[in-house]
Amino acid sequence: MPSESIKKKPCECPSDSFEWVNKVYEITEGPYQVIHSFEIKECPLHKMTWGKRRKEKKLITCTIPIENYNFEENELAFFRSIISVLWDDKINENIWKKKLKNYYKNQDLDEISEGFIQKGLILKRIDVIQTSNNEKIYYSLTDDGKQELKELTGFLNVEEQIALGIEKINNTLDIFNKDDLEANKKIIFSLLNVQLELLKEGNPEWIKNNGTSIKPQNSATNPPKFLIILYGLCTWLQIYRDNLTLREVSARAFQESELSFNEDPSKVLDKYSNDINSIIKNFSSKNCEDIGLILALDSFTFSGELILKMQNGKSIKIAGPSVSFSNLSYSNINSIELNADIVLLIENLAVFAQLVLDNWATENNALLIFIKGMGISGHFRKSILKKIIRNNPEIKYFVWLDYDLGGCNIFREIYTRLGFENIKIIRIPLKFHIPYREIPLGQIDSLQAFIKSEISELNNFAQFILINGRVEQEFLLEWYNEILEYNFNLEKRK
Structure with missing residues (x-):
């Protein structure tokens, strides 16, 4: 080893006179050229070692022509996952193999890694850096490797x-x-x-x-x-x-x-x-x-009747057991009028579908609205809902939600951001309340926070869930008439 050839008996010169110098040794091993470099503290008069070496580096390059070599798609995918690390730094062999495992499952990682490295060396895209005692091996990109992989992967710093x-x-x-x-x-x-x-x-x-x-x-x-x-x-x-x-x-x-x-x-x-x-x-x-x-096709789905007042002064009546219109169909709505006595917002598709099949909206002079949750993709739905509540404040509004944390979040959205301050949550009589799963521990704190809400309807809803458990609306379909009648009669008595 090159390190053995420079070991000499220490001289008597003071150690503070020693200087760090760079040593480079080149060795040819078959088709590979090994360049071993490091810095060592040396007496300027006696050319000897002192203390530990530092900045150990072992660079292996290959003299084989590279015309027939290239990286395969899996190998490029692997490089895409580590290039941002390799760009400014080296990567440990163990980390290298762990990342390789994501792309070469159920294969011999040592063999895969060795083949990958050899190809990288032949293509002059990879440097191998080895400590003096060979305990740790690192890999880094050569300048040519950076440029070529940058073009192949689209990496932009x-x-x-x-x-x-x-x-x-x-x-x-x-x-x-x-x-x-x-x-x-x-x-x-x-x-x-x-x-x-x-x-x-x-x-x-x-x-x-x-x-x-x-x-x-x-x-x-x-x-x-x-x-x-x-x-x-x-x-x-x-x-x-x-x-x-x-x-x-x-x-x-x-x-x-x-x-x-x-x-x-x-x-x-x-x-x-x-x-x-x-x-x-x-x-x-x-x-x-x-x-x-x-941004995307956004539809509003309902059962019943709407009268759209357009910005050009025209009125458009839309009615049916199940009707959908999108932001592409009606984008210039000025206001919306209703002839219904009750508006019921429904989160659950199964419940909405059952009420549509039973022609519930027509028989009860109601408007059913399928709200699908209240994400950003529902901007058009939100704008329609805002127009409905703004132009028809005298109507009774209800919302049927899952009895869980998601239901609480949706109600808060409806109440605070859409302005449905008089809306009531459909209550489930205890005889129909069948908890289907325990409340996850991670959700209990959030539900307890809703109990402290200044919105009494939300406060009571969260409290009921914590005391009686969660329930999905699908479990309640066979009793939906009784549940709705209970809520509407309850509201009439107030």
Whole structure:
């Protein structure tokens, strides 16, 4: 070993006169060339060792021609998962093998790793770093490896994302004069202008309305989330018109962009729709659809009758045992009128379907509304519900929910964000209350917090669940007439 050839008997010179020097030894082993380097403290007069060596490195390169070598898809997928680590640092052999295991299940990892490393060495993409006692082995990327894998995986570091972001926003904003823009376009213009300043300061981020943010990262994600949202917003402003769909924006933004990475350009933005809506809402207090961008097809489903008053002055009557209309069908609704005596919001599809099949809405002069939960994707449903309660405050409103934490969350949404302050939760008489599962320990604290709510209806609902247990609405279908009659009679007695 090279280390043995430099061991000498210590001289009598004072140790503080010793200096760190670099030692390099080259050895040829078959087709591989091994370059062993380290630093050692040496007497400048007697050329000898002192103390421990440091910065041990063993670099193995291969002299075999590489024309017939390439990484397979599994190997590229593996590199995508570790490239952000390898970019600025080395990776321990054990971590390397653990990550390999995700891509090569039920195979000999030692054999797979060895073959992978040898191929990496032949392709001159990988360095092997070994400590002097051979106890630890690390792997790192060569400069050629970084460049080639960067092209293959689409890796963009933070600096590159910032540079691309500045260029994209500048090119977009230069097209417009802010003073000439109508209100909705001005919102997007101003948001991009704010982001441009953050990019120039080197600390860009998209801030969402829940307080979290999206920043560019040294990530192997293809493409980087921060940048793809930026491209989407720029394209939205460039091609802006009322009722533009996210799919069209995506197709136009990534038709010729490498950021799509072989994905259908029209679908690139799909996975970021909630993020985009949250960013717009944080900046303007409006949803995307409020300023002209349709994120997805969003439908409102009901049983009964609605009279839509449109912004152009026309009235449209829609009625039936089960009717759905979307944000594409009626996007300019001014107000909604009802002839019903009761409005019943239903979370559960099985309950809604049963009442529709029994023609319950017609027989009871009621309006049944299927609410599907209250996520962001339900923005159109929320806007319809707001118009119903605002234009028909005198009607009795009820909501039938699962007796669980999810039901509490939905009621809070309906009460606080939609303005249904007089709505009542459908109560389940104890004789029909069949708990189907214990309340998870992790949900008890949340339910107890609802008991402290200033909303008495929510307070009582959470308390009932904690005392009597959870129940799903499917278990109550055979008694639904009795349950509803009990609630409506109870309300009449008040």
